[in-house]
Amino acid sequence: MKSNIMQKTQVQRKPTRQRRNLSIATWEGVPSTIFQTLLGGQFLTGFLLYLGANSAQIGFVLAITTFVNIAQIAVAFLIQRLTSRKWALVLFVGMHRILWGATGLVPFVFPHRYWVAGFIGLYIVAFIFNTVGAMLWNSLISDIVPARVRGRYFGIRNTFLNALSTIMMFLGGMVLDHYSAAQGFFYLYIVIWISAIANIIVFTFYPDMAFERSAESKFIPMLRKPLRDGAFMKATLFLAGFLLLQNLVVPLYSYVMLELLHINYQTISLLNVTQTVFMMASFYVWGNLNARYSNRRLLFWTLPIIALAILCWGGLSFMPMLPVLFLAHMIFGVGVGGFNQLAFNFMIGDTPKSERPMYMAMYSAITGVASFFGPLLGGQVLEWIEAWPIWTQVFGMQLVVGTAMFVLAASLGRRILRDV
Structure with missing residues (x-):
């Protein structure tokens, strides 16, 4: 009788513990979303322009964050030797937040001619820490969120956090339009630093889940696991090619709108808010599908x-x-919302659990390299065609790239992404 009561108590406690863990993971996203929203997108491009960066330098900054993902292959091997994923996560994510937030100090500690170089240096080191933190977070969150509720949970979490992101984009845009660039970014970085500190603190409440380690103890045999998975590698390489094309133009939208179309920050924020709203609405649809x-x-x-x-x-x-740009952002929100959610589910759901870190690392490394060369080449192309008619820079590249993406999807995509 006593044993039956204890078993019932354990059954009752387990869902409570899971709900608490899911709640922590959701609320952790609040300061993280504020931090990343105010440092990314049009705010990142705007701050670089304020520092004096050109389109090629902006393209490099936008690209480098994905290139460092190649380090995740080594991280996937080293993670097997960790006694605590949680505290390693706190360390590496904390360093990323501190160093990226420190870019706001560049105008105060560097001579003007070194502003862009100083920003890029801090930015690169920050995202080296981030590539380790991202691997640890993906590994830990896949164990925190049970498979049976994964689709619903991430749909709700993404919707909630993207709603917050839209508010912050709009408010941030209002601040930058109301104040001078120097004063506006100073106010934004105050909020950024508060969010960074709060984010690090909340990460300390994450549970330290038990870790199912790889059956392989050596690097090369572990690396071969995803490489020998033909269906996984074909899908990953195809998606990398698609992302290469996409990133030739999409990361540079803010540059085109700010520098070439002379749109103000508030309007760009409204465009990004619209994109995010449609992205949020699509999460529910993609989740049900x-x-x-x-x-x-x-x-x-x-x-x-x-x-x-x-x-x-x-x-x-x-x-x-404006009608064209709003339509483009609406459709992109639906498409990229589904892509990001499904690509994440593909990494953590269509891969063997014990080998998941190396599978995720392989996917991130391959798509990261492709995403690195996309904005890098896109920024360079904008430099090359600077003397061409303005329409070639504003929408000419998009027409060429969009057509190539359709052809790639219709030819290889249909064959590679079929159900296996």
């Missing part, structure tokens, strides 16, 4: 939507500017 269809099939469905969003920029040749 994911209950009926595989990650691979739904990933394929997102590709023509993303390509269409990029092609919409061609409408600037015969339609008013």
Whole structure:
């Protein structure tokens, strides 16, 4: 009788513990979202322009964050030797937040001619720490969130945090339009530092879940696991190629709108808010579809939507500017929202649990290299065609890239992303 009571008590406590863990993971995202929203997107581009960066330098900054993901392959091996993923996560994420936040000190501690170089140096080191932290977070969160509720949980979490992101984008844009660049970014960095400190503190409340280690103890045999998985590698390489094309133009949207179309921060914030709202609405739809269809099939469905969003920029040749940009951002929000959610589910759901860190590292490394060269080449192309007619820089590149993405999706995508 006593044994039965104890068993019932344990059954009752387990869901409570899980709900608490899921709640911590959700609330941790609040300061993280504020921090990353105010340091990324149009705010990152705007701050670089304030520091004096050109399009090629902006392209490099936007690209480097994905290139360092190649280090995750080594991290996936070393993580097997950790006694605590949680405290390693706190350390590396904390260093990322501190160093990225420290970029706000560049105008105060560097001579003007070194502002861009100083920013890039801090930024690169910050994202080296981040690539380790991201691997640890992906590994830990996949154990925190039970597989049976994973789709619903991330749908709710993403919707909640993206709603917060839209508010912060709008408020941040208002601040930068109301004040001078120097004063506006000073106020934003105050909020950024408060969010960074809060984020680090909340990470300390994460549970330190038991870790199912790889069956392999040596690096090369562990590395071979995903490399020998033909279906996984084909899908990963294809998605990397698609992301290479996408990142030729999408990361540089803020540069085009700020420098070439002369749109103010508040309007750009409204465009990004619109994109995020449609992204949030799409999470629910993609989540429900994911209950009926595989990650691979739904990933394929997102590709023509993303390509269409990029092609919409061609409408600037015969339609008013703002309606075209709002339409492009709406469609892109639907497509990229589904892509990001399904790609994450593909990494943590379609891979063997014991080998998941190396699978995630391989995916991140390959797509990271592709995403690195995208904005780097895109920024350089904008430099090369600077003397060409303005339309080639505003929407000409988008027309070429969007068409190539459609062709790639229709030819290789249909074959590679079919259900296996």
